[in-house]
Every structure is written in structure tokens, then in C-alpha cells.
Amino acid sequence: xxxxxxxxxxxxxxxxxxxxxxxxxxxxxxxxxxxxxxxxxxxxxxxxxxxxxxxxxxxxxxxxxxxxxxxxxxxxxxxxxxxxxxxxxxxxxxxxxxxxxxxxxxxxxxxxxxxxxxxxxxxxxxxxxxxxxxxxxxxxxxxxxxxxxxxxxxxxxxxxxxxxxxxxxxxxxxxxxxxxxxxxxxxxxxxxxxxxxxxxxxxxxxxxxxxxxxxxxxxxxxxxxxxxxxxxxxxxxxxxxxxxxxxxxxxxxxxxxxxxxxxxxxxxxxxxxxxxxxxxxxxxxxxxxxxxxxxxxxxxxxx
Numbered sequence: 001x002x003x004x005x006x007x008x009x010x011x012x013x014x015x016x017x018x019x020x021x022x023x024x025x026x027x028x029x030x031x032x033x034x035x036x037x038x039x040x041x042x043x044x045x046x047x048x049x050x051x052x053x054x055x056x057x058x059x060x061x062x063x064x065x066x067x068x069x070x071x072x073x074x075x076x077x078x079x080x081x082x083x084x085x086x087x088x089x090x091x092x093x094x095x096x097x098x099x100x101x102x103x104x105x106x107x108x109x110x111x112x113x114x115x116x117x118x119x120x121x122x123x124x125x126x127x128x129x130x131x132x133x134x135x136x137x138x139x140x141x142x143x144x145x146x147x148x149x150x151x152x153x154x155x156x157x158x159x160x161x162x163x164x165x166x167x168x169x170x171x172x173x174x175x176x177x178x179x180x181x182x183x184x185x186x187x188x189x190x191x192x193x194x195x196x197x198x199x200x201x202x203x204x205x206x207x208x209x210x211x212x213x214x215x216x217x218x219x220x221x222x223x224x225x226x227x228x229x230x231x232x233x234x235x236x237x238x239x240x241x242x243x244x245x246x247x248x249x250x251x252x253x254x255x256x257x258x259x260x261x262x263x264x265x266x267x268x269x270x271x272x273x274x275x276x277x278x279x280x281x282x283x284x285x286x287x288x289x290x291x292x293x294x295x296x297x298x299x300x301x302x303x
Contacts (some may be wrong), residue, residue: 006231013051018061018111021052022143026111028157030275035167038172038221040153042066047106054099059113060135060179061093067108074139075100083140084104090145110154122176125229134185143182149175160287161278167246169219173231188269196240201226205237209249213256213278218248249276254290255281259294264303268295 027042037167039059044067065085073082074091076099084089093099099190103295123133128225148242156162156171196202208225209217222245223233243251259273272295284294291298 010096014141018054018057021054030157033160034216035163036166036172036218037115037118037130038168038175039111040157041111041113042154042157043107043109043111045103045105045107045109051102052100054098054101055092056098057093057113058095059115060095061120062112062114062146062150062175062179063091063093063299064112064146064154065089065107066110067155070107072140073102078136081139085140086142087132088139088142090141090143090146090150092135092141092179094135097137108152112150112153112175114172114179119180121175122229122231123180125232128280129276133151133180133185135179136185138183143178149178161282164216164246164250166217166219166222166249169230170234170244170246173219173234175254177231197226197236201241201242202237203216209252213252214274216276219245250286251290253277253283254287257287257295258291258298262297262302268299269293 022043023045024043027044028042030038030040065087067087069086071082072082072091073086074098075081119133119135138241152171153168156168197205205222205225208222219230219234222237223230227234228236234245237248242246257275257277259272260266260274261268266274267282268283272278272280275283277283279287280295284296286297287293287295
């Protein structure tokens, strides 16, 4: 039953029109990863005043500032906005809007792109009239939820595979739902689950996780086991287990890795692969975090 839907991002997320007007290429990009429905890129624009006329983009574009404060000016729809952007602040440009920008340069910034079709799909699975989901422009915003999600995506971008694809999927859904709830022209509220999964469905998904623990599990795959949308499933799974799906999977991988290391038949690198981590360093990081001991130390104690 294991499937691998949408192994790469949609081509519509690659900002071809944006790339032609930016002064340089991204330092980091998720374009070559298997992240779905989102594109995350870090840019470090050089010092010096920069002006850019940006064409309408096919995707929603969120920028998140990382570095030193910089004065930013934006013109759109006949209005001018200007502010000194601090680290942790963001801007949001909805799909289809053109804009003019000017900055004094030296910017360290994260670009996050979301496809409108994904936002629409998420709204429909949350019992929202997708015609009312119209994101609005936001200039110089400071939002703790966006800060947490953007910083988490940035950490994962710098260390691919650290928390896993399911973790990125969860962040993507959380970001999209937050934008629908708080950055929409109309007052819409997605329906969020408050109860756990029925016992039968919980058993089904736990058995699935146990069977395919050594595979690259995704939120979409787990949700399909119980025929739910990923966002709805994630909320109900956490209500049942007390853990987000990616947290539960990592804990089970560490438990299985511990058993294999105590048995002592395989190298630490082989154990990491057998339990679903992409390499030994990721196993080490998570085992130290959850158990307070490294795989190497655990192996020596029991062998």
C-alpha cells in the first residue's frame, strides 16, 4: 500500500518570473528536495540600493527577514508602503499581484512560495467555500506563528532530512491554515479536529507506521490510510497519541534503533538506514535528544 505521491514540488512553484529580476541566485533552495506544495529559498542580496519591478507571480509569496534591519519600500495598487524591516518580520504578496520594491541592500531573507491550488484544496477539505479564500497583501508583519514556522523550515533547509519530509509537510499545512485563518479577505475559520481518531483507524495507522518504518513516510500517506485530509488527520492523530505524526514516527524509529544496537548485529550506519533515518548523523542527533545517549555509546555498553 506504500505510495510516493508528488515526489517533487510542482513546477508552478519555481518562481521563474521572480528569478529574472533578482540580483543573485538563492544560497539555499528546496527545489531539489522532495518537499511537496512548498518552495523555500534563502537569498543574501548584496549591499547597495536595489529597485525591482516584480511581475505578477503564479504562487503566493511570503518573505521572512533573517538578517540586519533594512529599510524596505513597496509600491502596489497605487499605494506606497515603507518600513525598516527587522529579523522575524514578513511580507506576503498574494498570487497575481505585481509590485515595485526598493531596498538599501545587504538583505538576508527567506522566500516561501505556496501554490494557490494547494490553498484551495486545503480550504475545501476544511469545509470552507474556496471562493472566499482570497489572501491579502501584508507589508511589515510580525506574527509569532509565521516566525516559528519559517524558522523551522529554515533549519530544515540548512540540514535536509533532519526531521524528515513528514515534518515539512506538517509545517506546510500549518502555514497554509494559518494564512487562511488570518490573512484572508473574508473571515473564514477552518474546522479543526478536537477529538482523536476512532480506535480502529488509530490501530490501522499505527500498524502502517510499524510496517513501513524504514521507508520515507509522508503525512499524505498516513492520512490516506484512514481516508482523511492530511491537516485533519494530523490534528486527530495528535489528539489520540499526544504527539504529532512526525514526532511519533521519530520516537518509534529510535525505539527500534535501540533494539538493533543492543542486539549488535549491524553497524550504526546500517541501523540508521534500517529504521528510516537518512544517515548515521540524524540517528545520533535524535537519539541524543530523546534518550540522552549516542548510538555509539549505547552500542559499546551492550556489545
